[in-house]
Amino acid sequence: MMKKWINFVFLLTIVFGLKAQNSYVVGFLPHYRFDYVDDINFDAITHLNLAFANPDMEGNLSFENAPIAYTINKAIDNDVKVFISLAGGYLKPEWDLAWQSLMKEENRSEFIHKIVKYVKNNNADGVDLDLEWQYVTPLYSPFAIELADSLHAHNYDFSASLPGTYRYPEISDEALDAFDWVNMMVYDLTGPWAPGNPGPHSPFSFAENSLFYWKLQGLDESRLTLGMPFYGYDFSDPTATDTYTYRYIVSFDEAAAQLDQVDDIYYNGIPTIKAKTQYALDENLLGVMIWELGQDNYEELSLLDAINEVMNQAVSIEQAASADIKIYPNPFDSYIQVMIEKRASFRILDMQGRLVTEGELSKDLREINGNIMHPGLYMLQLNVGGKILYKKIRKI
Secondary structure, rough: OOOOOEEEEEEEEOOOOHHHOOOEEEEEEHHHHHHHHHOOOOOOEEEEEEEEEEEEOOOOOOOOOOOOOHHHHHHHHOOOEEEEEEEEEEHHHHHHHHHHOOOHHHOOOOOOOOHHHHHHHHOOOOEEEEEEEEHOOOOOOOOHHHHHHHHOOOOOOOEEEEOOOOOOOOOHHHHHHOEEEEEEEEOOOOOOOOOOOOOOOOHHHHHHHHHHHHHHOOOHHEEEEEEEOOOOEEEOOOOOOOEEEEEHHHHHOOOHHHHHOOOOOOOHHHHHHHHHHHHHOOOOOEEEEEEEEOOOOOOOOOOHHHHHHHHOOOOOOOHHHHHOOEEOOOOOOOOEEOOOOOOOEEEEEEEOOEEEEEEEEEEOOEEEOOOOOOOEEEEEEEOOOOEEEEEEEEOO
């Protein structure tokens, strides 16, 4: 979205309609969670990435022998595109050996032929390449370039999942250009590998830093999706960190859905997921990505439903302008003026999704007291007649 200044006044705008409908919602689903496929709201996603297919030494792919036909057909029946996601963050030793052998020049073409055939035989729409960290070798780029050529020749799409703020030095510019888009994995700033480093593993600021980083690498925002976690880490034990699904976290207390931290457990709750989704729309990203759908709460506390709500309730630039909503000054020092013709409620969240202050606005009271806030970035949320509007604001 284009941010417009009018006489140093920020115009609050949110994208809707064609933009929201064209935005991707890419949901990963690992093979060990295929049993949850009937619980997923397929109306809320555009792409289903099946994770993870790995080869044997002959290049034959499988999801650890898990059946995939029912899951694929479920997606197809709901007009959702299916991607075969390759590799993953952890490879068994035999998979690692197979990948390093099959990506060699003398084996590469035959392996790629088998990948394309696997996609075709399973009625999929594309491939996501998810080789990570130590598995990314000098063989990565030549393999990705040749795989892209073969997939595109058959009208299949090709994406990659890459860290939020790190580009593997083995990925050449040509290889990066070969991907139709990149799923930014904007999570795991800390985790089980660092039990002595507790804290948020996917704060809002990480989303901003990731977008900035990949744009510096030459990727347009229209080729990026913003990855968001449906899980959290428990740092209560300084020697070992546990991983919990969002579903598990909120099962003990529904109020946890509105937070990003409960005791020593850090995750993303509904407000932060909504704010990140809106950020992806505001910045004209291709969309959002989820790791992973099987970790969601499938009832009224669903994070996927929260994403879908933002996608479907935003208003266009023209609609926002006609509503005559103006916010100033921004950045602000003590007070924010909200010029609005209708009554509205407001909430201000910090970049970790925590509520800072809330209240009501009317023609007689259009001022928000910012003196209780520390300098930094915040998200202003306005509820105007049931429409939720978001605006990033800065306290100086």
